Amino acid sequence: MMKAFTRETSTAIAIPGVNCDTDQIIPGRFLKADRAQGYGQFLFHDIRRDEHGEIDPSFPLNRPGADAATILLVEDNFGCGSSREGAVYALVDHGVRAVIGPSFGDIFFNNALKNGLVPVRLAAEHCEALADYLTRFPAAEVSVDLEAAELVLPGHLGIHPIAIDHFARDCILGGLDEIEMTFTFMEQITAFEKDRMASHSWLDR
Known part of the structure; x- marks a missing residue:
């Protein structure tokens, strides 16, 4: 069952990479796994490892405390590529509640809404400013207020509107699928x- 979402406040982890496609979010070979065991273990499986297959400590999600963050900041065209819904499952099962970025793959965006993951479109210059702020203040928190349809950024970065289809928003607020x-x-x-x-x-x- 979809988990209801009203307001999420969390530290945010910036994931590098323009055009991060669904195969990078979850490699296709893991899609045969039983979802009951959770797809979160496969999130960014290959890109969070080095050429020897070992965990890369420099990858943002591998840093101490990063797993506690429920909000990701991503770059342009996140979730492009194939239409696999497993990419959204991997994020949701990992505990991610919202993803902020300049743009998303269309199918990924719609799959996210159907599974209670809130994709927040934010102008590139504001994303860059947030990424810079998080580099300097990694403990800073971001709030995604779906009820008020507002993204509240830390420091002087301001409040920005969240534009989501009204029906999808009502579904997510209530934790209900269609x-x-x-x-x-x-x-x-x-x-x-x-x-x-x-x-x-x-x-x-």
Whole structure:
């Protein structure tokens, strides 16, 4: 079940790389794994390791305390490439609640919304300013306030609007997928069908 999201406040980890595609987020060979065991263990599997397959301590998510962050700052065109939903599963299973970046792959963006991961589009200059701030103040916190539709950045970096489709936003706020959200309207649906059958009785023949 999707986890409800209203406001998330956390340190943020900057992930380097323009055009970080879904195969970098989770290599395709891991998609046969049982999701019940969690895809978080495969997140950025190859790019967080060196040429010998060993954990690279310089990769942002490998640094002490980084695993506690629930917000990522990414670069342009994050999540491009194949349409694998497993890329979103890997982020969600790792505990990531929101991803901030200048732009996202279209399919990744929509998959994120359907799985309770909030993708926040933020102008490139503001992303660069945030990345610089986090370099100087790694303990700084960022707030993604979905209820208020606001991204609250640390220091002097200000507050920025979050633009997300209203239906998707309502689903995520309630922790409901599209089918579960539809069920919340069952009373109205039942009333509509009753009125429709009363005015179009021939439909029941």
